Amino acid sequence: MKTKPALTLTDVNAILDAAQKEAEANGWGVTIAVADDGGHLLGLRRLDSAPPFSAEVAAQKARNAAIGRRETQAFEEMINGGRTAFVTAPMQSLLAGGVPVLVEGEVAGSIGISGVKPDQDVQIAKAGVAAID
Numbered sequence: 001m002k003t004k005p006a007l008t009l010t011d012v013n014a015i016l017d018a019a020q021k022e023a024e025a026n027g028w029g030v031t032i033a034v035a036d037d038g039g040h041l042l043g044l045r046r047l048d049s050a051p052p053f054s055a056e057v058a059a060q061k062a063r064n065a066a067i068g069r070r071e072t073q074a075f076e077e078m079i080n081g082g083r084t085a086f087v088t089a090p091m092q093s094l095l096a097g098g099v100p101v102l103v104e105g106e107v108a109g110s111i112g113i114s115g116v117k118p119d120q121d122v123q124i125a126k127a128g129v130a131a132i133d
Contacts (some may be wrong), residue, residue, distance in 0.1 A: 005103035007036060011132050012043040015101070015111055019128030020045060023113075030115030030124060031058040037107045039063035047115075054114035061098030061112030061121075064091050069107050072098030073122060097121030101129050 007015075012034045019032045029049030034042045039062070046055050064072050073096035079086050086094070096118035101109045111128045113121040 004037070005106050005108040007034070007042060007101065007109040007132075009042075011101075011109075014131040015128040016043050016045050018131030019111060019113065019124050020047065022124045022127035023047060023116075026120070028116045028120060028124065030113050030121070031055045032124070032128065033058040033062040033112040033114075034128075035059070035062035035066045035110050035112070037066055037109055039066040039110070042109065050115045057095070057114035058097070058112040060092045061095065061114060062110045063098075063112070064094060065098030065100045065110035065112060066107060067091075069100060071100065071122070072096060072112070073118070076118075095121075097125060099125040099129055101132065 015034050023030050029047050031046040031050045031054040033044045041059055061072050075094040076096050098112040100107045111125045113124045
């Protein structure tokens with residue numbers, strides 16, 4: 001039987017804390033979502049100045065990074081590169097800002113950020129992931 005890594009509550013809190021620290025250091029109001037390897041929400045933190053819609057978008061980015069097994073920016077680039085049929089995939093928020101959490105090459109979960117520019121969302125997400133590397 002195969003075993004796989006899984007995020008613990010301690011991991012989820014470390015990711016949320018690190019991502020929040022990165023966002024606040026830059027004055028960015030975002031929502032931070034952390035999901036398990038199946039895309040199910042484990043934690044969500046909406047900073048005070050984050051727009052309300054960012055909560056759903058962040059959760060969807062986290063879900064897509066987990067089930068897609070890659071950064072959501074790759075999906076956005078596929079679509080922008082001409083593979084427009086991909087917009088019909090049964091996924092929402094195929095936008096940059098979702099990053100998988102890899103442990104020993106396996107997806108243990110993911111993080112999704114929404115609220116600022118795409119590269120800033122990614123910067124925050126990667127700061128969150130780095131908290132448990």
